[in-house]
Amino acid sequence: MKYGTRMGNAAKARNQCSIVGIFDNGQLTPSAKQIDEESKGYLRKILKRGDFKGKANQIMVLHDVPGTTATRVMLVGLGNPETMDAARFATAAKAAIGRLKTLSAKTILCCLTDVDVPGRDVAWRTTRLVEIFGGGLYRFTEFKGKPPENGNEIEVIDFHAADKAEQELVDAAVSSTVALVTGITVAKDLGNTPGNVCTPTFLADKAKEIASTYRSITTKVIEEKEMEKLGMGAFLSVSRGSLQPGKLIVMTHKGGKAKDAPHVLVGKGITFDTGGISLKPGAGMHEMIYDMCGAASVFGAMVAVAGQNLPINVIGVVAAAENMPSGDASRPGDIVKTMSGQTVEILNTDAEGRLVLCDALTYVDKFNPSTVVDIATLTGACIIALGAHATALYANDDALASALLNAGEETLDRAWRMPLWEDYQAQLNSAFADMANIGGREAGSITAACFLARYAKKYRWAHLDVAGTAFKGSGPTKGSTGRPVSLLVQYLKDQASNAPKGRNSAKA
Ligand code: BES
Ligand code: MN
Ligand code: ZN
Numbered sequence: 001m002k003y004g005t006r007m008g009n010a011a012k013a014r015n016q017c018s019i020v021g022i023f024d025n026g027q028l029t030p031s032a033k034q035i036d037e038e039s040k041g042y043l044r045k046i047l048k049r050g051d052f053k054g055k056a057n058q059i060m061v062l063h064d065v066p067g068t069t070a071t072r073v074m075l076v077g078l079g080n081p082e083t084m085d086a087a088r089f090a091t092a093a094k095a096a097i098g099r100l101k102t103l104s105a106k107t108i109l110c111c112l113t114d115v116d117v118p119g120r121d122v123a124w125r126t127t128r129l130v131e132i133f134g135g136g137l138y139r140f141t142e143f144k145g146k147p148p149e150n151g152n153e154i155e156v157i158d159f160h161a162a163d164k165a166e167q168e169l170v171d172a173a174v175s176s177t178v179a180l181v182t183g184i185t186v187a188k189d190l191g192n193t194p195g196n197v198c199t200p201t202f203l204a205d206k207a208k209e210i211a212s213t214y215r216s217i218t219t220k221v222i223e224e225k226e227m228e229k230l231g232m233g234a235f236l237s238v239s240r241g242s243l244q245p246g247k248l249i250v251m252t253h254k255g256g257k258a259k260d261a262p263h264v265l266v267g268k269g270i271t272f273d274t275g276g277i278s279l280k281p282g283a284g285m286h287e288m289i290y291d292m293c294g295a296a297s298v299f300g301a302m303v304a305v306a307g308q309n310l311p312i313n314v315i316g317v318v319a320a321a322e323n324m325p326s327g328d329a330s331r332p333g334d335i336v337k338t339m340s341g342q343t344v345e346i347l348n349t350d351a352e353g354r355l356v357l358c359d360a361l362t363y364v365d366k367f368n369p370s371t372v373v374d375i376a377t378l379t380g381a382c383i384i385a386l387g388a389h390a391t392a393l394y395a396n397d398d399a400l401a402s403a404l405l406n407a408g409e410e411t412l413d414r415a416w417r418m419p420l421w422e423d424y425q426a427q428l429n430s431a432f433a434d435m436a437n438i439g440g441r442e443a444g445s446i447t448a449a450c451f452l453a454r455y456a457k458k459y460r461w462a463h464l465d466v467a468g469t470a471f472k473g474s475g476p477t478k479g480s481t482g483r484p485v486s487l488l489v490q491y492l493k494d495q496a497s498n499a500p501k502g503r504n505s506a507k508a
Contacts, residue, residue: 001137003130003178005170006109006158011038015158016105017061017072019096021115022047023081024054031111031160032075038067043075055079056088057095061103072105078115086128089117090412093129097136106153111160113170122166126159126173127180128412131486133157134181140192140479179307180489184482186210187293187300191471191480195272195289200239200247200320203269203295207249207318210299214306216255222248232359233336234344238352239321241276241329246321248360251302253314255496261370262313263495265302265488266360268353268376269295269320276323276349277331284473291353293470293480294375295320300485305492312496315367319356323349335433339363340455345433353378354437354451361455371400372461373491374452375484381444383468390416391469391484394449395462404462407491413484415464424450 010018010031020032026047028036036043042065046052052060058077065073076096079088093112100108110133113126137154141147159174161167190198190206204221211219224245227236232248239246249269252262270291274280280288295318302316330336334346336355339362344355353376364372382392391408393415395401401417408414427439427447435454439447449463456463469483 001154002156003174004156004158005161005167005174007161007163007167009034009038010109010111010160011035011068013109014069015107015109016070017074017100017103018068018070018109018111019074019076019100020111021076021078021092022052022054023078024056025081026054027081029111030114030162035065035068035073039065040067042066053077057091059095059099061099070109072103074099076112081116084115084117086117086120086412089115089120089125090128090132093132094136097133100154101136104153106155108154108157109160110157113159114162123169123173124410126170127177129159130174130177131181131184134177135184135482138185138188140189142189143194176308180304180486182307183300183304183489184485186303187296187485188480188482190296190299191290191293195322198289198292199244199271200269200322201244203271203292203318203320204247204249206299207251210251210303214303216253216306216309217302218252220250222250227359230363231337231339232363234338234355235319235321235359237330237334237336237346238276238323238355241326242322242324244271244322246356248363249318249320251316253302253305253310255305255309255311256313260313262315262367263492264315264317264364264367264369264372265298266317266319266357266364266372266374267295267298268292268357268374268378269318270353270356271320271322273323273350273352274325276352277325277329278348278350279325280350287471287473290471290473290480291377292320293377294466296480297375297466297470297483297485297488300482301488301492304485304489308489308493310492310496312492314492315364315369317360317364319360321356323352338455342435342454343433345430345436347436348438351437351448354448357452358455361452361461365458369459372456372459373404373464373488375464375466375488377467377470378465379445379448379467382465385418385445386416386468388468388472390414391487392445392465393417393462394420394453394465396420396453396456397460397462400460400462403494404487404491407494408484408487411486411490413487415484415487418446418449420446420449420453
C-alpha cells in the first residue's frame with residue numbers, strides 16, 4: 001500500500017475510485033463540482049432524485065460517471081455545512097474508508113482534502129485523512145492459520161491537491177502521517193499480540209529491532225539483576241511471581257543537540273495482568289493482554305518520531321513485567337522499598353502498574369528530562385470516570401498539561417484533565433510503610449495518579465491513564481486502538497517546533 005498526492009482536475013484522474021464530499025444542502029465540494037461539470041450535471045441529477053441527500057456519513061458509489069476517467073465515484077455525505085466541524089469530518093472519513101474496504105477498487109483518489117472544516121487547514125485535513133484511512137485499513141492477521149479471504153487489495157491512495165502550492169502542503173502531510181501510521185500500527189500490533197507471545201523479553205527484542213531499523217534510535221535493556229543493584233524493590237515485587245523475567249527497556253532517539261534535555265515517555269508494560277495473588281475474576285481476564293498498551297504507545301511514538309526525524313531528543317522507557325500468582329509472588333501485606341527510598345505496603349497485588357512505574361519514574365530522573373509523560377492502562381476506575389472517549393490526564397505542571405490537551409484536540413485523540421489535589425493523598429496512608437499501593441474505592445484513577453506523583457517531584461511530569469482508550473475489549477471492533485500515539489507524537493512535534501533551532505541533518 002502506497003500513499004501519494006495528486007494535483008489537477010478530479011474528474012480526470014485514472015483511478016478506480018474517486019472520493020468526494022457533498023453537503024446536505026446540495027453544496028458540492030470543489031472536486032465534486034469538477035466531476036459534476038465534466039459529467040454535465042450528473043451529480044446534481046442524482047441529488048435531485050433524492051436517494052443521496054448528503055446527510056452526514058451517507059455514502060453512494062457511482063460507476064462509470066460520464067465525462068470522468070475514474071471507474072467509480074464515491075459520494076460522501078458531509079451534513080450541514082453551517083455546523084461542519086472536526087469530529088464530523090473524521091466520521092465522514094471513517095465512513096468512506098469503511099465503504100472503500102467493501103469495494104474491489106485498487107487505486108484510490110481521496111478528494112476529501114478539499115472539505116471546508118472551520119479552523120482546520122489542508123495540512124490538518126490531509127493528516128487526519130491519512131491517519132483515519134491508515135487506521136481503517138489495519139488488520140491483525142498474524143495468528144490466523146491462513147490469510148483471510150476478502151483482504152482489501154488497495155494498492156494506492158492518492159490525496160488530492162487543488163494547485164501547486166497546496167500540493168506541497170498535502171505532500172508534506174502525507175509523508176509525515178505515513179510515519180505516524182507506521183507508529184500507530186506498531187502500537188496496535190504489540191497491543192493485540194497475546195500474552196503467551198508478547199512477554200517482557202519479546203518487548204525487549206522489539207526495542208532492539210526498532211533500534212536496528214532506525215538510525216536515530218539506540219536501545220538498552222536493564223535486567224533484573226541490575227534492577228536489584230538499583231534498588232527497584234517495587235518493580236521486582238511484581239515480576240517475581242512470573243517465570244518471565246522483567247525488563248526495563250530504554251530507547252533513545254537522538255534528533256536534537258547532545259546537550260538538549262530529552263522528553264521522556266514512560267510506558268506501563270504489564271504483558272499480562274492476572275492481578276497476582278489478589279487474583280482477578282476469570283470473566284474478561286483475557287482483556288489483560290492489553291495491560292501493556294501504555295508501553296505499546298511508547299514504541300509507536302518512538303517509531304513515528306524517528307520516521308519523522310523530529311529534531312529533539314526523546315527517550316522511551318518501558319517497564320515490562322508479567323503479573324502472575326505463584327509460590328514466589330508478592331503477598332497482600334508485603335512491604336517493599338522503592339528505588340526512591342520510600343517504602344510501600346502492597347495491600348493489593350492487582351495495583352501493580354504503579355509499582356513498576358514508580359521505580360521507572362525514579363530511574364528517569366538521571367536523564368535530566370525536559371518533561372516526563374507516563375502512559376498506563378492504570379485503573380478500571382478511569383473507565384468508570386471517562387469511558388472510552390477521553391484519556392485521563394494528570395500533571396504537576398500547567399504548561400505541560402495544556403500542551404498535551406492541545407495535542408489531543410489537534411489529533412482528535414483527546415484527553416481530559418483530572419485533579420491531583422493534595423486532599424486525595426491521605427487515601428494512600430499506611431500504618432506500617434510510607435504509603436499503601438491502593439487508596440480505597442473512591443477516586444481510584446486519581447489516587448493511582450497521586451501515588452505516581454510522589455515519585456515524579458523532581459521534574460515536569462504528566463500521567464495519561466489510558467485504561468478506557470487504548471483498547472476495545474470485545475465486540476466487532478475489538479482490539480488495540482493505537483491511542484494515544486497520535487497525541488504523543490503531536491505533542492513531541494509541537495515541542496520540536498518550539499525548541500531552539502538546531503535542526504539535525506537528514507537521517508534514516
Ligand atoms: N490493569 C489494571 C487496570 C485496568 C482494568 C486496565 C481494566 C484496563 C481495563 C490495573 O492493574 C488494576 O488491576 N487496577 C486495579 C486497581 C485496584 C486494585 C486499586 C483496578 O482498577 O481495579
Ligand atoms: Mn492490576
Ligand atoms: Zn494492570
